[in-house]
Amino acid sequence: MPQTLKTKVLVVGGGPGGYVAAIRAAQLGLQTVLVEAERLGGTCLIRGCIPSKALIHAASLYAEMAETAASGRFGIHLKSKPQLDFAETLEWKEGVVDKLNAGVAGLLKRGKVTVLSGWATFTDAKTCTVACAEGPIEVTAEHVILATGSVPVELPALPFGGSVISSTEALALSQLPKRLVVVGAGYIGLELGIAYAKLGSEVSIVELQDRILPLYDSKLVEPVRRWLDRNGVTLHLGARALGHDGNALAIETAGGERLSLPADRVLVTVGRRPNTRGWGLEATGVAMNGPFVKVDDRCATSTTNVWAIGDLVGEPMLAHKASAQGELVAEIIAGARRRFDPIAVAAVCFTEPEIVSVGIGPDEAPGGVELVTGQFPFQANGRALSMDAGADGGFVRVVARKSDHRILGIQAVGRHVSELSAQFATLMEMGAVLEDVAGVIHVHPTLSEAVHESALKALGYAIHI
Numbered sequence: 407m408p409q410t411l412k413t414k415v416l417v418v419g420g421g422p423g424g425y426v427a428a429i430r431a432a433q434l435g436l437q438t439v440l441v442e443a444e445r446l447g448g449t450c451l452i453r454g455c456i457p458s459k460a461l462i463h464a465a466s467l468y469a470e471m472a473e474t475a476a477s478g479r480f481g482i483h484l485k486s487k488p489q490l491d492f493a494e495t496l497e498w499k500e501g502v503v504d505k506l507n508a509g510v511a512g513l514l515k516r517g518k519v520t521v522l523s524g525w526a527t528f529t530d531a532k533t534c535t536v537a538c539a540e541g542p543i544e545v546t547a548e549h550v551i552l553a554t555g556s557v558p559v560e561l562p563a564l565p566f567g568g569s570v571i572s573s574t575e576a577l578a579l580s581q582l583p584k585r586l587v588v589v590g591a592g593y594i595g596l597e598l599g600i601a602y603a604k605l606g607s608e609v610s611i612v613e614l615q616d617r618i619l620p621l622y623d624s625k626l627v628e629p630v631r632r633w634l635d636r637n638g639v640t641l642h643l644g645a646r647a648l649g650h651d652g653n654a655l656a657i658e659t660a661g662g663e664r665l666s667l668p669a670d671r672v673l674v675t676v677g678r679r680p681n682t683r684g685w686g687l688e689a690t691g692v693a694m695n696g697p698f699v700k701v702d703d704r705c706a707t708s709t710t711n712v713w714a715i716g717d718l719v720g721e722p723m724l725a726h727k728a729s730a731q732g733e734l735v736a737e738i739i740a741g742a743r744r745r746f747d748p749i750a751v752a753a754v755c756f757t758e759p760e761i762v763s764v765g766i767g768p769d770e771a772p773g774g775v776e777l778v779t780g781q782f783p784f785q786a787n788g789r790a791l792s793m794d795a796g797a798d799g800g801f802v803r804v805v806a807r808k809s810d811h812r813i814l815g816i817q818a819v820g821r822h823v824s825e826l827s828a829q830f831a832t833l834m835e836m837g838a839v840l841e842d843v844a845g846v847i848h849v850h851p852t853l854s855e856a857v858h859e860s861a862l863k864a865l866g867y868a869i870h871i
């Protein structure tokens with residue numbers, strides 16, 4: 407007989423959706439159990455956002471040092487080329503992950519959340535059995551929060567295994583790949599492909615569509631495309647991956663030609679699918695919305711007191727959206743009246759250079775709405791130049807409704823622009839108009855001055871261009 411446990415709130419999945427929901431529920435005085443089969447932190451902390459950004463940081467540092475050593479830029483001279491010990495790089499990256507993982511465990515402990523380590527399988531909507539190392543535990547709850555996240559999509563022609571890897575294995579390789587082919591030019595593939603190119607791998611990218619980062623407009627993507635060109639990353643656009651024989655990836659090009667791309671690793675990043683299999687989703691009786699669990703604007707599923715959040719419920723599949731939904735559901739369970747209706751969820755590509763996007767672009771005017779756009783190049787921004795970040799074609803662009811100047815979208819491409827994302831989202835959420843941005847004194851010298859100038863440009867009087 408399994409041990410039994412009754413609780414007010416059961417959260418399944420310890421990613422940024424689930425663990426935030428559990429911490430918030432505990433803060434609000436709700437008795438909470440969190441079940442996680444692997445490590446606390448989920449995809450984001452253990453095999454996604456955090457390790458990828460750590461690898462990107464180390465790779466950028468190495469590439470900059472190598473370039474400086476070769477060119478003597480900034481008056482800095484190195485006696486020899488920097489040496490990369492890839493195993494040590496990964497050890498450092500793992501240290502960052504471990505620290506954050508321990509931090510999450512500490513926060514849950516402080517909140518008196520009961521954490522069960524094991525795979526949960528539902529037998530009905532409010533009951534699951536957790537396969538813990540010490541034996542099975544049956545948990546019954548008044549409220550269930552499903553936060554099981556997502557997993558990488560596999561291509562039938564390229565099943566994962568051996569040298570065909572997903573982002574998870576790409577973040578834990580024992581050796582630097584000599585030749586890496588990335589299949590899929592979305593943000594995950596490009597972030598990792600660029601990091602490996604900086605570390606010294608020979609990188610090619612194969613994409614079925616005729617452009618990289620298909621979710622972003624071509625002007626925003628252009629500086630990234632130029633970086634790939636300049637740094638010898640080969641792009642095969644409009645091309646289909648056919649299969650890998652252990653040494654080379656066979657592709658069919660846009661023109662119908664068959665090519666064989668030598669590859670000791672093939673990284674498949676063609677998307678992620680919600681994790682709906684193998685945990686008794688059917689037993690919960692929740693309705694589906696395509697491959698995702700269907701929720702309303704309170705993250706309520708079709709089954710009473712069963713809630714679902716994060717990647718499991720659909721796009722945008724981003725950590726900050728998952729956390730926002732986790733917090734919201736915990737508050738609703740505690741009695742608050744809340745809805746998930748953000749005006750803006752900013753998205754960032756940590757590519758070279760970085761891209762931030764929120765709201766609409768200049769070519770996405772809703773029917774009948776006339777837009778005004780202001781764009782300001784980092785080439786004319788003192789801080790960008792002083793950080794050697796002004797020459798990659800980056801810019802800030804603000805898009806507003808012509809009639810009342812209400813900001814409907816802001817985008818940027820350039821080095822370090824990810825840090826502007828909170829300002830962009832805040833302006834959108836606060837319903838700012840161009841004059842609001844124009845009226846704020848922005849600190850000099852900062853990249854944010856380019857935001858100010860883009861608003862001035864839209865109003866017709868940018869100062870520095």
Ligand code: FAD
Binds near residue numbers: 442443526716
């Ligand atoms: P997850 O983080 O996927 O967590 C779900 C957890 O549930 C997992 O730990 C899993 O083990 C557990 N679980 C599932 N089923 C069960 C079960 N039956 N029993 C017990 N446990 C179970 N997003 C960003 O916002 N910014 C980024 O920079 C970014 N970079 C990324 C880079 C990579 C390489 C990848 C792969 C993803 C990245 N993402 C990024 C996406 C981000 O990781 C996800 O959007 C986020 O993790 C979703 O959170 P979640 O809580 O919904 O699910």
